[in-house]
Amino acid sequence: MTWIENAWYVAAWDAGVDFEPVSRTICGVPMVFYRRLDRSVVAMRDACPHRLLPLSMGIREGDSIRCKYHGLRIGPDGKANEMPLRSDPVNARVCAETFVTHERHRFVWVWIGEKDKADPALIPDLWPCSTEGWTFDGGYYHVACDYRLMIDNLMDLTHETYVHSGSIGQLEILEADIETIAENDSVFVQRWMPGIDAPPFWRQALGKDGPVDRWQICQFLKPASVMIDVGVALTGAGASLASHDQGARGMVVDFMTPETENTHHYFWGMARNFNIHDAGLTARMKKQQGGVFAEDKDILEAQQRAIEANPDMRLSAYRIDEGGVRARQIIARAIKNAQAELAN
Amino acid sequence: MTWIENAWYVAAWDAGVDFEPVSRTICGVPMVFYRRLDRSVVAMRDACPHRLLPLSMGIREGDSIRCKYHGLRIGPDGKANEMPLRSDPVNARVCAETFVTHERHRFVWVWIGEKDKADPALIPDLWPCSTEGWTFDGGYYHVACDYRLMIDNLMDLTHETYVHSGSIGQLEILEADIETIAENDSVFVQRWMPGIDAPPFWRQALGKDGPVDRWQICQFLKPASVMIDVGVALTGAGASLASHDQGARGMVVDFMTPETENTHHYFWGMARNFNIHDAGLTARMKKQQGGVFAEDKDILEAQQRAIEANPDMRLSAYRIDEGGVRARQIIARAIKNAQAELAN
């Protein structure tokens, strides 16, 4: 296994699950998601306990799903509440596996692991997605690569120069020095660029002229998220790596949810604390970000194919890769600890 | 292996094999089928004994096939009758594996197993396909699922309510009680619905008004057929589950021929004893049946994929599944007996 269990993963954007059942495989398990009439989210194994037909092919009846094959009806608690022959008594042992879900930060999260440990407090604190004074939007890509390759990618922004040479790439990124800090279950890779000319986008966001201090702080959060804190403040306004609410600030948020060992669901978005009521800006930023991440998707899928085509080769890690290396260490340690716990 | 050996399987509709060689894989073995000039059917391994090019790519010469690669010519007895260099003496050991075929009930049957046991008397007795006073027609689908899933499907008509909700499905089927009887190498699942209003199709077929007794009797026949006896008779005419030639009667016939462990050839049709000269009715019934069975194909292929996507789950069997369960027991027992025989 390449992913952490007993953890929350993003299953969908909030608007990505509605009354109509939808199927999505999470951490190797086919699941069906739909909303009850009260809009709370149900997640179940996407296979009827009778003959395994996907429940997502079934028909909603109130908060239940009736299987399209023989009509076994499963309630949102996973338990059968009507047998194929409706006159037959309901067998209490007939049930679909259910999964704990929780909605936060505009996403539907699903708990992978032992249900009784599913504590919403363990959902990563992605405050920019749901804090007053901030706005947030984004999108989704299916990416045919190991989700850890996407984490590597996001924890090392030097790739922007080459992968995104037509858009956000710039050589300055290569010149600023980086610092990598691993603490507990998180890793930070940070760049501080003091007293520079603001790039056009950030000058406009800031709404002021003059030299700026600029920052980029990539943060990995267990089990599989990356937040990138980016922005500028006027030089002299007192901004620092530790505290920088003096200027225009954005948060790139990225959630990598394993589908299989070689594919994953990629949820991406951007939060910001400037011009938050400018819906046109929100739409333009989402479109641009979608274009940028499509470039990453192309590169990462080529990388996955290359890994498979060169089985005698191993990934190397240079100084720029330290963030990804540390993130992978956290993942590997958590997997190992869980296995040790199981063995006891 | 998931199928019975030393048994007859349907290879094709009678009109599906002609002078032109056609390829079809039966029980894992690629075969070529064609008719001799006297119209008897030849079945051989679809691989030239020389360099394995499919013989179905070859050229008919009289009753022989000349391989398209180097021209080795194989007679309908499987023996080479001309070498690639025509002047070379024919090597008597050069031959293609042949298979025993037999035509009956409008189908070409092929014997899988030891040739000397290929007794046409072992072909299942599907009398409605070839009895005076009856007419019969049908079609073919390739279905990407284990052939036993189709047997399960046909031995349990409760699925009609949901899978065929737009056509033949009706809730009454769920209300009638069923009885399952296994005897020797056959299984019956039967429903008797006395004194009901005839559905429009059957009222027209019967040509008389008044309450009717209606029946549905699914019969599994070893190794892989299902016949479904359906119809209505006027209440009081003396019809019973055991004998019901008093009214309008149809026989749905289904032959499942394994191609691989996860795919099969599905031959289906319908025989009837009413309005047998009405070619328009025959065409309409075939078209409707084709639509209904296409719905089954969709469901069963989704079920096969779900079985593969949920390797930790098993099919469950409820009361409605008893017919399929019994049929699978007959298949499993025959496979086991054959293996025991081989081991002795």
Added chain:
Amino acid sequence: MTWIENAWYVAAWDAGVDFEPVSRTICGVPMVFYRRLDRSVVAMRDACPHRLLPLSMGIREGDSIRCKYHGLRIGPDGKANEMPLRSDPVNARVCAETFVTHERHRFVWVWIGEKDKADPALIPDLWPCSTEGWTFDGGYYHVACDYRLMIDNLMDLTHETYVHSGSIGQLEILEADIETIAENDSVFVQRWMPGIDAPPFWRQALGKDGPVDRWQICQFLKPASVMIDVGVALTGAGASLASHDQGARGMVVDFMTPETENTHHYFWGMARNFNIHDAGLTARMKKQQGGVFAEDKDILEAQQRAIEANPDMRLSAYRIDEGGVRARQIIARAIKNAQAELAN
């Protein structure tokens, strides 16, 4: 392994490699090929030593390639000459595997095996491709079959009668007797057809009337080439199997380069010593040859699929197959010797 190591294989036509990097898998290894500014050819593992992205996706900078992912720059010697962070000192151990190449006979050859044994003198002597008084052109096909099936095909021209029945096939080929001679690392299959009427193509090539002697000499050259010497001379002009420069002569040249165990690169062409300045004839011959070899490709890919679909069957060898059998023996012996050497 099904191919000989420590040998030269054709990687590309000379015009098939230019400044733009191109990817091609040779003997199971993904490689990138490109020309230095001085037009010499570079061959490297097509995977960046950093994170394995194909170097063929990278950007040429002088004679180096900069990886499209993080900008590691690899020189034509395979060594990194700039790190992703340009200010970082170059790590001398960072390098891509390189391969020895050599250009001869209008092809780019690549050495598979131990580099220090890569002697250009070991390139097969395909003199008609680069001899004064001869002209040469041809094409390329990707063929989804074991490269040895193509060798079998070329060493036995009886297939022309059936595979190429619409073009070059003729029954006379089946009537002439063949002789197979294996000597050292080469195999010859030869036909001598004395005193016959010249076919139209050859009569025109010869430019003279009268009975001719015609020859076909297929030669296998280790590790994976076949040259076919074809032509006619006026009867009485003194031509023989051993020496036949008296008439019009062509050389079909074929290079089979393994891609994987079940696929190969097929380079084909034709050299001739008549009308060598007739560019229209060259183009017509190439077009015809391309059509003929496309027929072989269809047959061989069907043969490969049939081999996989009939795992219980083996290829048989008749008298006509002796050339291919001998060629395969040379290949198998060389593989075995190399393994024995490795074991010592």
